[in-house]
Amino acid sequence: MPKLSADFLQKWSIRSRLAITHAIVTILILLVVTLFMYWALLNSLQKENYQFLSNEIKIIQGLLQKSTAENPLDKLKQEIIWEPTILQHTHYRYYCRLLNSSGNVIMETPGINTLTRANNLLSLANTRLLQSNQNYTWKATRYHYYLMATKIKNDTGEDYILQVILFSKQQVGLLRDYQRALVIVLILGGLLAALTSAFIARESIAPLQKILETTRLISTKKLHQRIDPTAWPKELTLLAISFNEMLDRIQRGYEQLTQFSEDLAHELRTPINNLMLTTEIALSQPRSITYYQNILTSNLEEYNNLSRMINNMLFLARSDNDQIKLQYTQFDARQILFNICEFLEIIAQEKNMQLSIEGQAIISADLSLFKQVINNIIINAIYYSHPDSLIKIIIQQNQYQTIINVQDSGIGIAPAHLAKIFDRFYRTDAARAQNTGGTGLGLAIAKSIMNLHHGSIEVISKLYQGTTVRLSFPNSNSID
Numbered sequence: 001m002p003k004l005s006a007d008f009l010q011k012w013s014i015r016s017r018l019a020i021t022h023a024i025v026t027i028l029i030l031l032v033v034t035l036f037m038y039w040a041l042l043n044s045l046q047k048e049n050y051q052f053l054s055n056e057i058k059i060i061q062g063l064l065q066k067s068t069a070e071n072p073l074d075k076l077k078q079e080i081i082w083e084p085t086i087l088q089h090t091h092y093r094y095y096c097r098l099l100n101s102s103g104n105v106i107m108e109t110p111g112i113n114t115l116t117r118a119n120n121l122l123s124l125a126n127t128r129l130l131q132s133n134q135n136y137t138w139k140a141t142r143y144h145y146y147l148m149a150t151k152i153k154n155d156t157g158e159d160y161i162l163q164v165i166l167f168s169k170q171q172v173g174l175l176r177d178y179q180r181a182l183v184i185v186l187i188l189g190g191l192l193a194a195l196t197s198a199f200i201a202r203e204s205i206a207p208l209q210k211i212l213e214t215t216r217l218i219s220t221k222k223l224h225q226r227i228d229p230t231a232w233p234k235e236l237t238l239l240a241i242s243f244n245e246m247l248d249r250i251q252r253g254y255e256q257l258t259q260f261s262e263d264l265a266h267e268l269r270t271p272i273n274n275l276m277l278t279t280e281i282a283l284s285q286p287r288s289i290t291y292y293q294n295i296l297t298s299n300l301e302e303y304n305n306l307s308r309m310i311n312n313m314l315f316l317a318r319s320d321n322d323q324i325k326l327q328y329t330q331f332d333a334r335q336i337l338f339n340i341c342e343f344l345e346i347i348a349q350e351k352n353m354q355l356s357i358e359g360q361a362i363i364s365a366d367l368s369l370f371k372q373v374i375n376n377i378i379i380n381a382i383y384y385s386h387p388d389s390l391i392k393i394i395i396q397q398n399q400y401q402t403i404i405n406v407q408d409s410g411i412g413i414a415p416a417h418l419a420k421i422f423d424r425f426y427r428t429d430a431a432r433a434q435n436t437g438g439t440g441l442g443l444a445i446a447k448s449i450m451n452l453h454h455g456s457i458e459v460i461s462k463l464y465q466g467t468t469v470r471l472s473f474p475n476s477n478s479i480d
């Protein structure tokens with residue numbers, strides 16, 4: 001059942017839902033107000049009518065009790081027979097009847113017997129009155145009649161029953177007019193409520209419609225399109241801001257992707273052109289075996305570079321898609337760094353550079369990825385440092401993390417480049433001038449390895465003074 005109502009609601013647009021709810025609530029309020037007004041009028045009329053009847057009873061009761069007064073019967077006749085008769089042709093009519101304790105009529109307003117329904121009710125009340133005590137007064141209102149009956153005792157102790165009926169044509173007309181007016185108010189109010197609700201719903205939903213139009217305009221060629229959050233109602237400002245932020249991310253991603261494809265094509269073009277050129281030259285005329293051997297050796301080097309680049313790109317793609325599963329092991333970081341330095345010593349010695357290691361720590365990480373990231377960073381330090389300089393590797397460990405600083409005193413990186421060196425294929429001109437055969441993927445790989453370990457990589461550098469790369473691995477007990 002709840003599923004059914006949810007499906008049913010889902011088919012209704014927000015606009016229809018808003019309009020219908022608003023219209024129903026307005027009509028309900030209108031209904032309550034009109035009913036209350038009708039009730040208030042009826043209540044005040046009833047009060048007034050009963051007041052009139054009880055005044056009449058009081059007067060007759062007074063006359064009955066003053067049996068010693070002059071001509072009490074005349075006065076009673078005047079009150080019960082003459083006075084109501086005079087009013088009988090006006091809009092306001094009332095009738096009285098005096099009965100003795102046995103229920104026999106003593107005196108009554110002429111015409112009272114024609115009021116059958118009222119008399120039926122009164123005769124029913126009589127039985128109750130006769131059984132009741134002295135003070136009981138019965139009252140009722142039916143078919144526009146107001147009835148009141150009471151038991152009266154005179155000075156001599158005799159019981160009487162006094163009945164009074166009031167009928168006001170004017171009040172009936174007034175109530176009917178009022179009812180008609182209220183029905184008209186309800187119908188017109190309902191129509192007005194429906195119209196205003198439709199209008200309000202349309203206006204409230206208008207901003208969403210505009211968002212929809214803007215989103216429709218957005219395509220890969222128009223990714224710069226944004227929504228102006230200040231133009232939206234308060235509730236939608238956050239939506240507009242989040243939407244713009246999402247567009248920023250998509251645009252950045254899209255631009256990076258475009259840039260990446262462009263760089264990739266560019267990086268592949270040069271080695272492949274070189275390979276084609278050398279092969280074409282070799283084939284242009286018969287050559288000696290030594291010539292062919294030299295060409296193949298130099299081509300092999302180019303193939304190696306290409307294969308390294310493709311492997312690096314594959315690694316990055318797999319890392320982006322969360323396809324790399326880490327094999328955590330605990331190892332002595334100093335020992336591993338020592339092994340890597342020993343291996344890299346050959347390149348370092350070419351530039352007469354020294355490598356030193358300070359500190360020690362037991363680290364928990366994927367060993368092969370750890371080696372790869374350290375390798376990338378130390379090779380950078382060797383490539384981009386001056387000959388005869390020293391590269392310091394400092395290991396620090398605290399409660400939460402193990403930090404490895406690789407510090408060189410090389411060419412440094414200008415602040416303008418610092419933010420971009422982690423981008424794929426990004427290389428500074430100074431680095432290109434070194435002719436290292438690098439492709440600008442080393443730091444991108446280092447960053448993705450550090451991300452895989454939930455760690456971080458930070459580069460602090462001063463142009464012409466040197467660079468420190470800070471790798472931070474969380475300790476195994478602080479990884480969740």
Ligand SMILES: Nc1ncnc2c1ncn2[C@@H]1O[C@H](COP(=O)(O)OP(=O)(O)OP(=O)(O)O)[C@@H](O)[C@H]1O
Pocket residue numbers: 376380381384385408410411412413421426427428429430431432437438439440441442443444467
């Ligand atoms: N220690 C450093 N000193 C000065 N510049 C550096 C240093 N490390 C990195 N860079 C700069 O950052 C750029 C990006 O480095 P990255 O390791 O990603 O690429 P690469 O070394 O040029 O090529 P690859 O590592 O793919 O062989 C380098 O080209 C260089 O401009």
Ligand SMILES: [Mg+2]
Pocket residue numbers: 376379380438441442443
């Ligand atoms: Mg590098």
